[in-house]
Amino acid sequence: MDTVRVNNEVGRLKRVLVHRPGPETRRFPHGEFALAFPLRPTSSDFDLARAQDEHDALTAILRAEGAEVVELTELVGETLAFAPEAKDELLDRFLANCRIEGSELTEAATRYMSEAADAEQFVTRLFNGIRYGDTDLDASDRFPLAALTDSAFDPDTFLSSPLNTAFFTRDPLSVIGGGISLNHMYWHDRNREVDLLQTVAEHHPCFADTPQWFGHDSSFHLEGGDIVNLSGHAVAIGLSSRTESLAIDRLSQGLLWGDGSSVTDVYVIEVPQSGNRLHLDAYLSPIDGDTFVVDPLLAREPRVYRLRRARRRGGVRIEPCSEGLARILGAATRGGPVRLIDFGDGGGPMAFEYGNGAAGILPLAPGNLCVCAENLAANEALVDAGMTVHPVSIQEMTVGFGGPNSLCLPLVREDL
Known part of the structure; x- marks a missing residue:
């Protein structure tokens, strides 16, 4: 099996990186929790036992569906045991980011x-x-x-300070095709999570020769929740409050011109900013080969740009996309017409569910989905659309900041 290969977001999940919340979530001084959680201002408000139960339920679903579950702390420990010389290098980077x-x-x-x-x-x-x-x-x-x-x-x-948001494993590193992006996080403290993964990428024997499309040393912010693999040749990147256009320029150059990359088209989608929804994957989720969940805020008047190679080596050509989102996604996947599912206009119970990760879906296989248990209307709509759902409660971990996809970094998926 490849160490990393993700050409889409719906192929059968074979290997996934997670982190089970640990004592680090209870060690903040003087009551603070983290800037990333303005809805949970103090560490005493975090129920670690409940969060661990939630995480165990999530990973049980992953394993039952055939995925190999890799724990972040164990992967970093393996790396340092294999390459003890990497310890000093990691510590220097880590302390610098402190x-x-x-x-x-x-x-x-x-x-x-x-x-x-x-x-x-x-x-x-x-x-x-x-x-x-x-x-x-x-x-x-x-x-x-x-x-x-x-x-x-x-x-x-x-x-x-403790790494008390490290269980959001999707953000620090992204797998795109057969390579990776070592991201530059919006909140400075979270860059230490990238330090750990950079050490793994550079020193773990299983990651030898893995291409890097974007370097953690970039000056510009890029987060994994804004990266959605559409196919082996196309990727969508959200232009959001957490991912800058400058970073997208750098990543696009790496994807379009990098050795070993099969990406020919990068679709940049401007992300609405609504409540706790910060990234593209909170508004757009592939759930089957030809089916996407899309938030009406994104679908109503999408602003999308298509980036391709320019004639000059290393250059990028940009074309605004004037078609509707369905036609754009159909062209990106080269699979013909696609179906867009939404859960209504956001009124009534959906006002809560959209803000509670209704579109933050983790596909385990085509049409086989891990979803937030509390989103009853959205889950019913998915079942009515012919999908199989595996509800899991993750309220203690996420406080509405994302769905199951935010807590998992797919490392290997089957191709469609």
């Missing part, structure tokens, strides 16, 4: 990490964060005047 300033703080954090007994404990410490109290910075013999005047470090304050 914005630790100065030699004393950097050295203290490095000493603490170097004392980890093995790769597993090293990864656990990265996920759980580094408090001042974990280091020797508050030792009275190191800074005696600070200790005497009670102006030393607060032992509960973090030098490196």
Whole structure:
């Protein structure tokens, strides 16, 4: 089996990357949770046991449908065990993204990490964060005047905050065809999740020679929720509040001209911004070979651009698409007419369901879908359309920020 290959979003799911929420979700200081969750302002509001039960139910569905489930922490641990020399490289990048300033703080954090007994404990410490109290910075013999005047470090304050949103595995890395995009996240703290995956991509033996279409060192923001594989030759990218046009330019150049890429057409779709829905995959989801779920906000007046190779090597030619979304998607998939399903105009119960991941669907195979259990009207509409649904409750993990697709990074899918 290929290590990575995703030419579409609906072929049978063969391998998927996930992260089960762990103690890192309960370790934020002074009550904060994360900027990514304005609807959940404090860590005490996060029920870890419930979130783990939700995640276990999700992965049980994945396994029952034949997918190999890969845990992020185990994959990073395997990488460091195979290539111990990668540990220092990862730590340097990771601490730089923590914005630790100065030699004393950097050295203290490095000493603490170097004392980890093995790769597993090293990864656990990265996920759980580094408090001042974990280091020797508050030792009275190191800074005696600070200790005497009670102006030393607060032992509960973090030098490196926990990775408490790492269970959203779709965003930091994207698989496009037989290559990957190491994304540049909107929230700076989440770039440390990309650091982990960059280490895997560069040092795990299974990822050797995997092409990279976009580099994490880019100056511009790009997130995986805005990338939707339409076919082996076409990909849709959302122009959203989390993905910049400049990043799409760079990614498109990599896809259209990169060695090993089969992509000939990049469709850039401007993403409406409504409530918690931030990415293209919250408005558009392929669910069968010729069927898409589409939010009426996107379908009503879509603004779409088609990017193809220009004559000059490395250049990109841009054409506005004036057709309706169905014709655009039909051309992208080269499969003839496509069917668009929506769940109504967003009034009544759908006002909740659209904002609760109704379009954030995870296909397990064509027409075989993992969906949010709470979206009763949307799920009924899918069944009426001939789909098989596997409802799962993920409310504790997502708080409405996405559906099951946000919690899973497909690594391998069958071609259609």
